[in-house]
Amino acid sequence: MESWSISSFAAVWDKVERGELKVLQPDFYGRDTVTVARELLGKVLVVRERSSLAAIRITETEAYHGTGLGADPAAHCARGETPRCSIMFGDPGFAYVYFIYGMYEMLNFVTERKGYPGAVLIRAGEPLAGIEVMKRRRPRAKPGRLASGPGVLCRALDIRLSHKGQALWGPKLYVIDDGYEPESIHVSKRVGIKVGQDRPWRFFIAGHPSVSQA
DNA sequence: TGAATGATCACG
């Protein structure tokens, strides 16, 4: 679809210092989870490698938040703070990564104010940079769908459990606003959950080839 | 439609 000409981290940082790219700060995440999920569409996730980087443009997200009676039952935090989800109760702007189905990592961004739990699941993205290394990690995937799904997105970007707790403004993970504005954002029920289907908290860029469906 | 595959959590 669209290519990102930047292929080295030095080039990214140069543009950040010149104000052409903006690294999202914790205040972006420290708001209502559903709003953050919607506004993350079109932002660029950069994973810093040794001397290069891998990057995707976020095209599909889901919101999970709340705890206690009446809270979103699909959220890990719904039944209170446990070792796995305690980071959701903490400061916003950090990665919440968990392992599921014995096979896949899932990448989330912690939202809301400290004390109230929330996170946005990053479900899909359009490959922008580091495409060769992503292909090596997912040799059977079609080029435009290297990160089309929350599990394979982590595979393509080599996001591991060890990334849990990483800040989203560096030095390993960066979420960047490069000025791109999605043309049309659609909303739907969340995918792959058995409860909480009444909440329309999935957001995606309409018609984008990296998204599973409309 | 179901197998793969293991961390997590609610029990006791």
Added chain:
DNA sequence: GTGATCATTCAT
């Protein structure tokens, strides 16, 4: 300690 569950993926 144990068993059910799970915000998935891919091949059948």
